[in-house]
Amino acid sequence: xxxxxxxxxxxxxxxxxxxxxxxxxxxxxxxxxxxxxxxxxxxxxxxxxxxxxxxxxxxxxxxxxxxxxxxxxxxxxxxxxxxxxxxxxxxxxxxxxxxxxxxxxxxxxxxxxxxxxxxxxxxxxxxxxxxxxxxxxxxxxxxxxxxxxxxxxxxxxxxxxxxxxxxxxxxxxxxxxxxxxxxxxxxxxxxxxxxxxxxxxxxxxxxxxxxxxxxxxxxxxxxxxxxxxxxxxxxxxxxxxxxxxxxxxxxxxxxxxxxxxxxxxxxxxxxxxxxxxxxxxxxxxxxxxxxxxxxxxxxxxxxxxxxxxxxxxxxxxxxxxxxxxxxxxxxxxxxxxxxxxxxxxxxxxxxxxxxxxxxxxxxxxxxxxxxxxxxxxxxxxxxxxxxxxxxxxxxxxxxxxxxxxxxxxxxxx
Amino acid sequence: xxxxxxxxxxxxxxxxxxxxxxxxxxxxxxxxxxxxxxxxxxxxxxxxxxxxxxxxxxxxxxxxxxxxxxxxxxxxxxxxxxxxxxxxxxxxxxxxxxxxxxxxxxxxxxxxxxxxxxxxxxxxxxxxxxxxxxxxxxxxxxxxxxxxxxxx
Ligand SMILES: Cc1cc2nc3c(=O)[nH]c(=O)nc-3n(C[C@H](O)[C@H](O)[C@H](O)COP(=O)(O)O)c2cc1C
Ligand code: SF4
Ligand code: FES
Numbered sequence: 001x002x003x004x005x006x007x008x009x010x011x012x013x014x015x016x017x018x019x020x021x022x023x024x025x026x027x028x029x030x031x032x033x034x035x036x037x038x039x040x041x042x043x044x045x046x047x048x049x050x051x052x053x054x055x056x057x058x059x060x061x062x063x064x065x066x067x068x069x070x071x072x073x074x075x076x077x078x079x080x081x082x083x084x085x086x087x088x089x090x091x092x093x094x095x096x097x098x099x100x101x102x103x104x105x106x107x108x109x110x111x112x113x114x115x116x117x118x119x120x121x122x123x124x125x126x127x128x129x130x131x132x133x134x135x136x137x138x139x140x141x142x143x144x145x146x147x148x149x150x151x152x153x154x155x156x157x158x159x160x161x162x163x164x165x166x167x168x169x170x171x172x173x174x175x176x177x178x179x180x181x182x183x184x185x186x187x188x189x190x191x192x193x194x195x196x197x198x199x200x201x202x203x204x205x206x207x208x209x210x211x212x213x214x215x216x217x218x219x220x221x222x223x224x225x226x227x228x229x230x231x232x233x234x235x236x237x238x239x240x241x242x243x244x245x246x247x248x249x250x251x252x253x254x255x256x257x258x259x260x261x262x263x264x265x266x267x268x269x270x271x272x273x274x275x276x277x278x279x280x281x282x283x284x285x286x287x288x289x290x291x292x293x294x295x296x297x298x299x300x301x302x303x304x305x306x307x308x309x310x311x312x313x314x315x316x317x318x319x320x321x322x323x324x325x326x327x328x329x330x331x332x333x334x335x336x337x338x339x340x341x342x343x344x345x346x347x348x349x350x351x352x353x354x355x356x357x358x359x360x361x362x363x364x365x366x367x368x369x370x371x372x373x374x375x376x377x378x379x380x381x382x383x384x385x386x387x388x389x390x391x392x393x394x395x396x397x398x399x400x401x402x403x404x405x406x407x408x409x410x411x412x413x
Numbered sequence: 414x415x416x417x418x419x420x421x422x423x424x425x426x427x428x429x430x431x432x433x434x435x436x437x438x439x440x441x442x443x444x445x446x447x448x449x450x451x452x453x454x455x456x457x458x459x460x461x462x463x464x465x466x467x468x469x470x471x472x473x474x475x476x477x478x479x480x481x482x483x484x485x486x487x488x489x490x491x492x493x494x495x496x497x498x499x500x501x502x503x504x505x506x507x508x509x510x511x512x513x514x515x516x517x518x519x520x521x522x523x524x525x526x527x528x529x530x531x532x533x534x535x536x537x538x539x540x541x542x543x544x545x546x547x548x549x550x551x552x553x554x555x556x557x558x559x560x561x562x563x564x565x
Pocket of ligand 3: 091491492528529532533538
């Protein structure tokens with residue numbers, strides 16, 4: 001029986017999330033205090049050594065991103081740190097759990113990252129519907145300001161920082177980092193072309209580091225315990241722990257923080273209590289809508305960014321949606337494609353035209369105008385075309401579920 | 414100008430990057446974005462009204478018609494879909510007598526769809542004002558909305 005290993009959820013249920021004193025009594029803000037006593041390059045070195053990979057989905061090295069942002073434009077007076085709390089990937093709710101239960105942990109991670117890159121201003125861009133999280137973060141910011149943990153010359157150092165909260169306005173696409181910047185500047189949520197990357201030209205044209213809530217909430221433990229401690233957890237390609245959020249046809253749906261390298265089988269049958277109504281496992285979607293379908297052949301693959309990639313799957317945000325026998329893959333694919341069509345911003349042609357086209361193929365299949373094999377091939381052709389020619393990652397997403405259907409469920413779709 | 418609007422503006426400077434927070438605050442205080450509000454916002458931030466509309470209509474959060482006393486947002490995310498969100502939607506529409514996207518004439522209810530609201534382990538779910546209603550079944554839907562009918 002595997003056990004949870006909690007780093008970002010270590011205080012869950014142990015402290016009153018609205019009490020900064022509770023947080024401090026559990027050793028909170030010690031890592032930040034340690035950090036401002038070190039040179040910022042030392043912090044970045046530790047982060048690079050920890051090999052922490054971004055938890056927002058793409059899995060890029062958090063340390064390297066800090067390094068790039070820190071080194072960009074040395075004479076720039078203003079740099080920004082943004083915490084991406086716009087969580088909107090279907091099936092994902094890990095960031096909400098962190099923010100509701102331990103808002104100071106995320107805040108402490110933000111402060112350390114801001115110090116590392118030399119940002120004097122930090123934003124939390126949070127989903128507008130997350131009322132409770134917004135309330136908790138607001139309270140946490142005020143409390144930290146009162147204690148002088150956010151403000152001028154924190155812990156007697158030369159570092160000064162301010163943190164502000166901004167609310168998302170209901171667009172999945174705004175969770176994408178460049179679109180998020182547009183939204184923060186008060187514009188429609190249209191993506192920007194990269195390069196330049198935010199590390200060079202981000203918010204208001206200034207170097208900006210954007211990290212996911214879970215990524216940031218991991219930083220205090222790494223700085224406090226050292227990178228060797230962190231790399232001793234998890235697997236070589238994906239060290240540390242990860243929160244998985246499991247939903248669907250399962251007995252104990254919920255969130256579980258475990259070391260990377262556990263298997264889907266362990267997550268579903270040991271922590272998740274098995275499939276509902278004693279049924280058989282049929283399929284799971286890993287990573288949300290912009291994720292991949294897998295069948296039982298992946299149940300024993302260790303969870304990690306690269307191990308799943310080898311299987312044609314993605315880890316993504318850590319969402320796992322489980323389906324028992326009898327569920328219709330067609331129906332769920334249709335729902336995913338509807339979601340993408342709704343969220344497409346319409347800025348570029350391949351995605352604006354491609355999304356309805358994909359649904360049109362689904363419609364034709366439903367009405368028996370085309371066969372299953374032909375439909376899947378058409379979907380694949382269209383989504384491949386979109387992946388190659390769309391402007392931003394949203395138009396490049398439908399290929400993920402579609403390709404995995406072809407790989408794992410060609411005869412059952 | 415509407416007093417409430419004036420009061421809302423007083424905590425802003427009128428900078429262009431404040432547009433979205435300002436729209437959010439106006440909607441929070443006045444319930445929805447009326448034509449009058451939109452024009453005043455355009456004057457306040459000094460950008461054309463067409464640009465204010467351009468931004469506001471892009472984001473699903475903004476509404477241009479009044480909200481019902483009980484504003485229901487039904488989740489149509491993948492996890493909720495797997496657990497039967499379509500049937501729940503039918504049942505809600507039946508119970509309150511309006512369709513998704515509508516507000517009832519007596520302004521008691523309004524109904525909308527949202528994408529995943531991060532409560533997938535409680536699927537299928539909905540948000541009624543700012544409370545999450547979890548593990549919905551047709552029976553539960555009936556209960557939630559008939560109780561409220563009696564109260565009123
Ligand atoms: C359509 C789309 C939506 C996204 N939504 C989110 C989100 O809600 N939260 C998030 O952290 N990252 C999201 N991302 C990923 C971000 O672009 C970015 O990679 C991430 O915030 C970087 O943080 P990390 O390096 O800590 O993972 C999204 C990406 C795309 C393409
Ligand atoms: S790919 Fe889709 S979401 Fe991205 S810019 Fe093009 S239309 Fe907009
Ligand atoms: S899919 Fe409905 S809450 Fe996530």
